[in-house]
Amino acid sequence: MFMAAVLVSAFGTIVGFGGGVFMVPLLVLFFHVPIHFAVGSVILALFPAAVISTIHNLRRGFVDLVVGILLEIPTIGGTVLGAWLTRYLPTVQLALLFSGMVTLTGFSMLRQEYGNTSSKFSFLTSLNRLPPRLERKTPNGSYTIGGLTTVLFGSLSGIIAGLFGIGGGFIKGPLMVLGFGMPARVAAPTALFMIMITSLVGSVSHYLLGHLQLETGLFLTAGFTLGSILGNLRSASIAEKNLVQWIAWGLVVAGLVMAIFTVTGPAR
Numbered sequence: 642m643f644m645a646a647v648l649v650s651a652f653g654t655i656v657g658f659g660g661g662v663f664m665v666p667l668l669v670l671f672f673h674v675p676i677h678f679a680v681g682s683v684i685l686a687l688f689p690a691a692v693i694s695t696i697h698n699l700r701r702g703f704v705d706l707v708v709g710i711l712l713e714i715p716t717i718g719g720t721v722l723g724a725w726l727t728r729y730l731p732t733v734q735l736a737l738l739f740s741g742m743v744t745l746t747g748f749s750m751l752r753q754e755y756g757n758t759s760s761k762f763s764f765l766t767s768l769n770r771l772p773p774r775l776e777r778k779t780p781n782g783s784y785t786i787g788g789l790t791t792v793l794f795g796s797l798s799g800i801i802a803g804l805f806g807i808g809g810g811f812i813k814g815p816l817m818v819l820g821f822g823m824p825a826r827v828a829a830p831t832a833l834f835m836i837m838i839t840s841l842v843g844s845v846s847h848y849l850l851g852h853l854q855l856e857t858g859l860f861l862t863a864g865f866t867l868g869s870i871l872g873n874l875r876s877a878s879i880a881e882k883n884l885v886q887w888i889a890w891g892l893v894v895a896g897l898v899m900a901i902f903t904v905t906g907p908a909r
Contacts, residue, residue: 642672642857646864647871650690654872655879656891657814657829659687659836660865663895666902674857681852684843686861690869691837697873698830705779705827708786709834712795712813716839719799726800733903739801740899746815747892750885765790765820784822794820802839810836811895815888825884829876 645667646660653660661683668679698704769787777784798812810832817828847853879887 642668642860643864646686646861647868650686650865650868651872651875652868652891653810654690654694654833654869655829655876655884656811656888657832658811658891658895659691659833659840660868661687662811663898664861666898668857670902670905674854677847677850677852678854678857681844681847681850682854682858682861684840684847685853685858686865687836687840688844689862690865691833691840693866693869694830694833694873695837698833701830701877702780703827703830704834705777705781705823705831706834707775708777708817708821708823709831711775711786711791712798712817713835713838715792715795716799716802716813716835717842719796720802720839721799722796723800723802736903737900740896740903742896743811743892743899744896747889747894747896750815750819750889750892765816766822768793769820769822779827781827782824784824786821790816790820811892815892818885818888824881825888826876826881829884829888 646664649660649663649667652658653663664683664686665676665679668674668683669676674682695704769785769790771787771789773788775786775788777786794812794816801812813835814828814832817823817831818825821828823831844853876884
């Protein structure tokens with residue numbers, strides 16, 4: 642469990658997903674941890690790992706705090722809505738549909754990066770150009786933050802978190818790259834900054850609900866912390882183009898893992 646946490650956290654740190662979308666299914670399917678303890682323990686482990694990454698990336702100037710806060714506000718509202726919708730929507734079918742969309746987006750990014758298609762995700766780019774817009778000019782580049790895109794995808798990220806019990810880092814990271822035109826080297830750290838906020842709130846909530854298992858939480862926290870350190874060390878040597886490919890592969894894996902977990906896990 643410790644080694645799995647190290648590997649998941651290192652990869653999640655590099656691509657900005659955090660790792661919860663990978664670790665929760667592993668805990669439930671392979672380590673037979675009850676789902677509520679798995680989610681609570683992973684959220685707890687994400688917090689110190691995200692803090693380490695955020696401090697490291699703030700020193701390097703790779704966290705856009707403005708974008709992070711703007712995206713996090715609708716995420717909170719979406720999370721509440723998602724939790725409420727679990728009473729009315731067929732979560733298994735929705736999870737399978739969403740996992741398919743995530744996987745296809747990852748493959749589309751890979752095709753674009755490897756030069757096999759001229760797709761530039763024009764719909765997402767066009768949507769992001771609608772007013773109101775915020776033009777960001779930073780030392781790491783200039784990009785546009787669309788108000789409508791921020792609200793829609795921030796809310797979607799929160800709804801998915803509320804519906805399926807997983808974080809939304811694997812949505813907001815690619816959104817910032819594909820929609821906002823943000824460099825991947827800034828998008829991944831900014832996504833981790835947002836995970837720091839959501840994991841703190843989630844840890845308190847799950848503690849109050851009694852969803853924290855001490856042994857599992859300690860192993861995961863130690864593993865995620867070490868993985869975060871290793872991931873931050875590795876990310877510095879990855880070129881921008883290669884980092885986009887890592888994010889794309891992360892989407893593919895996240896979509897497949899989510900589909901397998903939905904079919905074989907406790908939500909089935």
